[in-house]
Amino acid sequence: xxxxxxxxxxxxxxxxxxxxxxxxxxxxxxxxxxxxxxxxxxxxxxxxxxxxxxxxxxxxxxxxxxxxxxxxxxxxxxxxxxxxxxxxxxxxxxxxxxxxxxxxxxxxxxxxxxxxxxxxxxxxxxxxxxxxxxxxxxxxxxxxxxxxxxxxxxxxxxxxxxxxxx
Numbered sequence: 268x269x270x271x272x273x274x275x276x277x278x279x280x281x282x283x284x285x286x287x288x289x290x291x292x293x294x295x296x297x298x299x300x301x302x303x304x305x306x307x308x309x310x311x312x313x314x315x316x317x318x319x320x321x322x323x324x325x326x327x328x329x330x331x332x333x334x335x336x337x338x339x340x341x342x343x344x345x346x347x348x349x350x351x352x353x354x355x356x357x358x359x360x361x362x363x364x365x366x367x368x369x370x371x372x373x374x375x376x377x378x379x380x381x382x383x384x385x386x387x388x389x390x391x392x393x394x395x396x397x398x399x400x401x402x403x404x405x406x407x408x409x410x411x412x413x414x415x416x417x418x419x420x421x422x423x424x425x426x427x428x429x430x431x432x433x
Contacts, residue, residue: 277300277304278304279296279300279301279304279305280301280304280305280307280308282301284346287301287345287346288342288343288344288345288346291339291344291345291346292339292344294338294339297331297335297345298330298331298332298334298335298344298345298346299328299331299332299335301331301345301346301347302327302328302331302345302347303328305347306324306327306328309322320352320360320362320364321352321359321360323359326358327347331345341386342386343383343386344386348383350380350383352364354376354377354379354380355373355375355376355377355380356373356376356377356380357372357373357374357375357376360372361373
């Protein structure tokens with residue numbers, strides 16, 4: 268929320284999933300308000316943590332408003348759900364954390380995504396994974412509480428001159 272040019276988050280993004288679900292079911296909060304607060308938090312932190320591979324806030328807000336208009340239905344009703352960029356989603360790019368697949372658009376959802384879509388949550392594409400092969404430094408996420416301590420991404424290698432991530 269912006270008032271007098273100053274951003275004021277309601278801190279709904281700090282609720283646990285179970286607390287948010289209870290408040291949504293009791294209509295103490297709306298899916299739209301919860302999502303808006305989460306989006307504000309993402310906007311505030313994303314420049315530091317680089318966590319999101321893709322985020323369609325407009326589509327997520329449309330879904331949240333639609334869920335609010337219908338009323339509570341199920342445990343996941345109105346909860347923002349992030350889908351890691353290693354799972355196929357037919358309506359969002361899925362890069363598997365690799366520049367090779369940067370423009371890849373799967374024809375269908377991964378099974379777990381398809382099941383989640385049958386539940387009334389608010390779906391967003393989400394955290395970017397590290398590239399899974401070779402020695403690499405990706406633009407993958409940083410530690411939210413210590414962004415300057417971005418972990419190096421290591422993969423199994425026979426090169427013993429490189430430190431192991433494990």
